[in-house]
Amino acid sequence: MASVPRRWRVDRRYMPVVGTFVVLALILAVGGVRYENFLSLEVLANLFINNSFLIVLAVGMTFVILTGGIDLSVGAVLALSAVTAAYLIDAGWPVAVAMPLVVLVGSFIGLLLGVMIHVFDVQPFIATLAGMFFARGLCFVIAPESIPINDETFAAIAGWTTWIGGYWRMTTGVAVALVVVAVAFFLLHYTQFGRTVYAIGGGEQSARLMGLPVARTKVLVYVVSGTCAGLGGLLFAMYSRSGYSLTGVAMELDAIAAVVIGGTLLTGGTGFVLGSVLGVLVLGLIQTVITFEGTLSSWWTKIFIGVLLLVFVILQRVLTARRT
Amino acid sequence: MAATTKAPAPTEPAWRRATRHGLFWPVVALAALLLANTAFSPDFLAVGVRDGHLFGAPIDILRNSAPLMLVALGMTLVIATRGIDLSVGAVVAIAGALSLSYIATSPTPGSPVTVLTAICLALGVCLLLGVWNGFLVSVVGIQPIIATLILMTAGRGIAMLITEGQITTVTSAPFKTLGTGFLLGLPVAMLIAYGVFVLVALLTRRTALGMLVESVGINPAASRLAGVKARTIVWTVFALSGLFSGLAGLILASNVMAADANNAGLFIELDAILAVVIGGTSLQGGKFSLSGTFVGVLIITTLTLTVTIVGISPLVTPLFKALVVIVVTLLQSPRIRATFAARARRRAARPEEVAV
Numbered sequence: 001m002a003s004v005p006r007r008w009r010v011d012r013r014y015m016p017v018v019g020t021f022v023v024l025a026l027i028l029a030v031g032g033v034r035y036e037n038f039l040s041l042e043v044l045a046n047l048f049i050n051n052s053f054l055i056v057l058a059v060g061m062t063f064v065i066l067t068g069g070i071d072l073s074v075g076a077v078l079a080l081s082a083v084t085a086a087y088l089i090d091a092g093w094p095v096a097v098a099m100p101l102v103v104l105v106g107s108f109i110g111l112l113l114g115v116m117i118h119v120f121d122v123q124p125f126i127a128t129l130a131g132m133f134f135a136r137g138l139c140f141v142i143a144p145e146s147i148p149i150n151d152e153t154f155a156a157i158a159g160w161t162t163w164i165g166g167y168w169r170m171t172t173g174v175a176v177a178l179v180v181v182a183v184a185f186f187l188l189h190y191t192q193f194g195r196t197v198y199a200i201g202g203g204e205q206s207a208r209l210m211g212l213p214v215a216r217t218k219v220l221v222y223v224v225s226g227t228c229a230g231l232g233g234l235l236f237a238m239y240s241r242s243g244y245s246l247t248g249v250a251m252e253l254d255a256i257a258a259v260v261i262g263g264t265l266l267t268g269g270t271g272f273v274l275g276s277v278l279g280v281l282v283l284g285l286i287q288t289v290i291t292f293e294g295t296l297s298s299w300w301t302k303i304f305i306g307v308l309l310l311v312f313v314i315l316q317r318v319l320t321a322r323r324t
Numbered sequence: 325m326a327a328t329t330k331a332p333a334p335t336e337p338a339w340r341r342a343t344r345h346g347l348f349w350p351v352v353a354l355a356a357l358l359l360a361n362t363a364f365s366p367d368f369l370a371v372g373v374r375d376g377h378l379f380g381a382p383i384d385i386l387r388n389s390a391p392l393m394l395v396a397l398g399m400t401l402v403i404a405t406r407g408i409d410l411s412v413g414a415v416v417a418i419a420g421a422l423s424l425s426y427i428a429t430s431p432t433p434g435s436p437v438t439v440l441t442a443i444c445l446a447l448g449v450c451l452l453l454g455v456w457n458g459f460l461v462s463v464v465g466i467q468p469i470i471a472t473l474i475l476m477t478a479g480r481g482i483a484m485l486i487t488e489g490q491i492t493t494v495t496s497a498p499f500k501t502l503g504t505g506f507l508l509g510l511p512v513a514m515l516i517a518y519g520v521f522v523l524v525a526l527l528t529r530r531t532a533l534g535m536l537v538e539s540v541g542i543n544p545a546a547s548r549l550a551g552v553k554a555r556t557i558v559w560t561v562f563a564l565s566g567l568f569s570g571l572a573g574l575i576l577a578s579n580v581m582a583a584d585a586n587n588a589g590l591f592i593e594l595d596a597i598l599a600v601v602i603g604g605t606s607l608q609g610g611k612f613s614l615s616g617t618f619v620g621v622l623i624i625t626t627l628t629l630t631v632t633i634v635g636i637s638p639l640v641t642p643l644f645k646a647l648v649v650i651v652v653t654l655l656q657s658p659r660i661r662a663t664f665a666a667r668a669r670r671r672a673a674r675p676e677e678v679a680v
Binding site: 070116119120121122123125126127129130131132133134136137138140141144245253256257260266267297298299300301302303305306307309310313314317 | 408464465466467469470471473474475476477478479480481482484485489585594597598601606607608637639640641642643644645646647649650653654657658659660
């Protein structure tokens with residue numbers, strides 16, 4: 001280590017993210033060697049298109065996990081938002097009203113969960129578990145069957161694509177996801193709210209003693225996560241052009257896995273939103289590789305993700321052990 | 325807290341002391357559920373005898389609750405050490421996949437020896453999976469939620485690997501007994517689950533084991549310094565959780581006689597955690613209530629049965645579960661209790677003011 005020039009040395013805080021990046025590069029390299037057309041812009045563009053809603057979920061989850069909490073409700077809230085969007089548009093509501101409304105549904109559930117966690121001292125795990133059951137049950141009350149969205153305005157918004165630089169295909173979903181990532185990055189690193197989020201994760205008691213608005217921030221991170229889930233639902237409705245109650249089952253686990261693989265510690269206080277984006281891309285790439293392989297069955301995805309989780313968790317453990 | 329509740333005890337009425345008991349609201353919830361059912365179908369609580377077997381809704385509830393009871397039992401112990409086990413659903417799927425695949429490939433699926441081997445094989449592997457979780461938590465030092473998330477994600481993949489993505493159906497009379505058979509007029513599944521329950525209750529409450537588990541949950545470092553083998557205890561509870569989940573998986577597999585790697589035991593980890601929390605065991609660890617878990621499991625099973633009887637789509641069940649959890653956890657929350665206590669004190673104080 002000592003022989004490495006100082007400017008080449010990576011800050012230890014960035015180590016897990018660097019690890020994620022290395023894994024991403026490795027999968028790309030292996031894929032590129034093994035399959036033709038793997039390293040094409042089309043594959044990479046599709047990676048973003050197919051995972052835009054997961055990126056949004058993982059961004060929201062990052063806020064919650066940074067404070068040391070967890071949000072299990074996001075998958076169900078995503079489904080609720082998608083189903084509500086489909087139901088309202090099917091009932092003839094104007095798209096301009098329905099779309100913001102379903103995002104607010106997510107924010108509202110997030111607010112309720114935040115209040116339950118902070119004011120009534122219910123553990124985040126239990127409160128958001130109740131939120132998950134609540135949202136999932138509500139989905140079936142609204143619409144037990146899949147509702148297709150045939151509205152023209154909605155189709156126009158969902159079907160919008162642009163070619164960046166003439167090669168990179170980008171849909172509305174990807175654009176929204178990238179904006180969400182940019183906003184989250186700004187919030188976390190350039191505002192008082194973001195600093196308070198990190199401070200709570202580092203030590204809630206200390207943050208309170210420093211006079212930071214702990215109560216407000218703790219509720220707000222769940223609002224952020226709920227809003228992201230609501231938005232994710234809207235993106236999913238755009239992606240699938242329908243609303244179905246069983247979408248997003250166990251998607252909260254994908255989001256948590258992406259955040260962990262992206263280098264955020266579940267104890268809170270350490271992590272980056274861009275790491276979570278890398279985490280989503282790693283999960284997506286694994287899926288892509290399995291699709292390219294063809295002979296490998298879908299269950300290998302789960303096993304690979306499990307193994308990858310294990311590797312990253314042990315890596316984090318080693319890094320934090322060295323620090324303390 | 326203990327001091328303030330003890331002081332006014334002699335003067336306060338018995339009902340108020342009862343409401344303070346940790347199990348009061350859960351038992352009220354269960355009673356309300358049963359009453360609602362009786363209102364809907366008057367002979368709900370009737371138990372009869374048919375073909376020498378007991379039958380009726382209460383027996384159904386006890387039998388249906390068997391897998392959840394087993395999983396929740398392991399979960400209670402894990403949570404008492406301040407852990408959590410998310411992998412139980414995946415372990416349930418693996419147990420079913422392993423046992424049924426073994427029976428399906430054997431030339432004599434009906435022979436008791438085959439079935440016994442299959443059961444031992446499945447239970448052995450599940451115990452190992454529990455040991456693996458325990459190793460990650462107690463030796464490597466990974467947070468329980470993440471350590472078990474690994475197996476939760478990979479476990480269903482492994483179960484599908486075993487069944488090769490097929491839903492294996494099997495006919496084997498001895499194996500079927502496990503889930504649907506009767507012994508001495510009682511369902512075998514119920515006897516297994518409640519037998520294990522009584523065993524664990526005796527082991528933890530009649531020996532020092534329960535206290536050791538709680539001491540690890542309160543403060544692992546301090547309990548280690550006090551001479552408790554914290555690492556072994558944590559390791560043991562995770563291993564037990566794996567073993568009990570395996571047993572639950574066998575019962576569930578025997579109920580349908582098909583190994584469905586995708587759907588066997590889906591969300592059972594969440595139901596089990598709910599049952600434990602409804603029963604008043606805090607996720608912060610350090611104390612556990614087996615009777616609470618018992619009531620919690622019965623609430624969730626009765627709720628599921630009620631929704632079916634009333635004729636609401638079972639898909640809406642999560643909504644009712646959410647409502648029960650929200651109400652019970654809010655009633656148990658310190659802030660609400662403090663508000664109630666303050667109001668009670670004010671009411672008690674009012675006559676004095678009038679007298680002065």
